[in-house]
Amino acid sequence: MLYTLIGNSSTPFAICQCAWFPWKLHNRASSSQVASHSRAAAAAAANSFMDSLTELAAVGGENLPAKYIHPDGINGGKDPFLLPFIDIPVIDVGHFTTPSTDTGKELEKLRAALSSYGCLLIINHGVESLLLDKVRTVFKQFLALPKEQKLECWTEGFQGYGSDPLVTDVMVHDWSHRLRLITCPEEMRQMKYWPENPKNFKEVLHEYSTKLQVLHDVMLKAMAKSLKLDESVFLRMIGEPVIMSARFNFYPPCPRPDQVLGLKPHSDGTVITFLLQDKEVEGLQVLKDGQWFRVPVIPDALVLNAGEHLEILSNGEFKSLYHRGMVDSERERVSLAVLSLSNPQSGVEPIEELVNEERPSLYRKVIYEETTHFDYYKSGRTLIDDARV
Ligand SMILES: O=C(O)CCC(=O)C(=O)O
Ligand SMILES: [Fe+2]
Numbered sequence: 001m002l003y004t005l006i007g008n009s010s011t012p013f014a015i016c017q018c019a020w021f022p023w024k025l026h027n028r029a030s031s032s033q034v035a036s037h038s039r040a041a042a043a044a045a046a047n048s049f050m051d052s053l054t055e056l057a058a059v060g061g062e063n064l065p066a067k068y069i070h071p072d073g074i075n076g077g078k079d080p081f082l083l084p085f086i087d088i089p090v091i092d093v094g095h096f097t098t099p100s101t102d103t104g105k106e107l108e109k110l111r112a113a114l115s116s117y118g119c120l121l122i123i124n125h126g127v128e129s130l131l132l133d134k135v136r137t138v139f140k141q142f143l144a145l146p147k148e149q150k151l152e153c154w155t156e157g158f159q160g161y162g163s164d165p166l167v168t169d170v171m172v173h174d175w176s177h178r179l180r181l182i183t184c185p186e187e188m189r190q191m192k193y194w195p196e197n198p199k200n201f202k203e204v205l206h207e208y209s210t211k212l213q214v215l216h217d218v219m220l221k222a223m224a225k226s227l228k229l230d231e232s233v234f235l236r237m238i239g240e241p242v243i244m245s246a247r248f249n250f251y252p253p254c255p256r257p258d259q260v261l262g263l264k265p266h267s268d269g270t271v272i273t274f275l276l277q278d279k280e281v282e283g284l285q286v287l288k289d290g291q292w293f294r295v296p297v298i299p300d301a302l303v304l305n306a307g308e309h310l311e312i313l314s315n316g317e318f319k320s321l322y323h324r325g326m327v328d329s330e331r332e333r334v335s336l337a338v339l340s341l342s343n344p345q346s347g348v349e350p351i352e353e354l355v356n357e358e359r360p361s362l363y364r365k366v367i368y369e370e371t372t373h374f375d376y377y378k379s380g381r382t383l384i385d386d387a388r389v
Helices: 020-025 028-036 039-058 103-116 129-143 147-151 201-226 233-238 308-313 372-379 383-387
Strands: 003-006 013-016 090-092 119-123 160-162 177-184 243-251 263-267 272-276 284-288 291-294 302-306 322-325 333-341
Touching (some): 039 147, 103 119, 103 201, 129 243, 129 272, 129 333, 201 243, 201 272, 263 372, 372 383
Parallel strands (some): 090 119
Antiparallel strands (some): 003 013, 119 302, 272 302, 272 333, 284 322
């Protein structure tokens, strides 16, 4: 893969120059890895992944594998589930789909939430409670399948069931697994990684992602209007077709939730993320003004996170959310993040209308690749740290 260093000499960062088209049609990471791995090595990797599943589910408090332990604890040695809840703003999407006398007020609430929290809860979003339940259920049914069946979706690449690629032995491992599938545009779907079982998995994910595609456009238009801009400006900037992927997260229980993390602190390498939380088990925590907060479980609401691309596009008017995934001591937890990405060909930079003499461009143009997020995740830095001028 060809990388170019951009940025100033003290904070250079890598951008990948792979053509857009191959990334679009192939799971590039997995195809290159298939080429460089023997079948035996791939089988060994698959087995070790499955062993780690067993390991995660079966270990007791005293013999947790060291690779999962954060030596300083998660919350300075205190129970992270005693942190306060965040008073996350709640936005009624109905005011954007059917304009009312309160639409202006709701737009202002949206702007304020994205500029001070980087996240909000959305209700009245057009996805029925029944479909939300089905989405959670099909993933749990997939997780309950025998190992051999789950292995059919296993991958070392970006799409499929496994752990995130580029996880090295020097970093603390996450207490989680994920099933990641590109959902839009449909030509980018790699159906070989979409579970055959349960039988309705594909249909349910298709229906959910179709609804979220509509919601995505509604929310990006509302965000543009909240900044008094042309409603299509964000959509134009991220380019056609909008790329969306679904990331199902599975967090097995862990006897020491004060020492392990399901997902390390990160901001999403996305425009926006819609997060469907577990219906009962809490686990999302967010950083606001330097302090960690718990996010309450509200079964039918979706959490909307601002991603790094949105922060750059909005020239810092909106803040990307820094967050982490916790694990419960007794219960499994699942979540589903549906992420939208900007077209890598066009790159991400502040929109012209938000750059002026009083507020010069705060970020340089970033060409964002599939690996970029994981490179940053691995290093503990964020794209925003490096993109800031
Ligand atoms: O499970 C959660 O609540 C967080 C998931 C998340 O942050 C992600 O998938 O990027
Ligand atoms: Fe995230």
